[in-house]
Amino acid sequence: QVQAVESGGGSVQAGGSLTLSCAASGRGYNDCVGWFRQAPGKEREGVAAVYTGGGTTYYVDSVKGRFNISQDDAKNTVYLQMNNLKPEDTATYYCAISRRVGCIVVARMSELAEDGYTGWGQGTQVTVSS
DSSP states (O other): OOEEEEEOOEEEETTOOEEEEEEEETOOTTOEEEEEEEOTTSOOEEEEEEETTTOOEEEOGGGTTTEEEEEEGGGTEEEEEEOSOOGGGOEEEEEEEEOOTTHHHHHHHHTSOOTTEEOOOOOEEEEEEO
């Protein structure tokens, strides 16, 4: 059974940086770990994903060039480094795991829909002030 635990959220000013961590227990070598976020009053949306078997990544357009997803297999942790943060990045950030074959291709085709992702954590709050 997979389970993700997020950490690293906080409050920053616009233009600042934060790095979120996702400790994903029970994940396999060929899984995808995805980061998602939910702003108040909005639906949860995909942010970025990494295929842990080879490191292939996917980013939604709104974070390309600003966010970087990476993995540390020794620590079984996936990171989301967020730079040049904007007020619209304010949200609760979640990570989850997909064991679906071809998960990174599915991420590209679906703009990282959350279908197939499991082991959701409690989330970590990111607040960006202008």
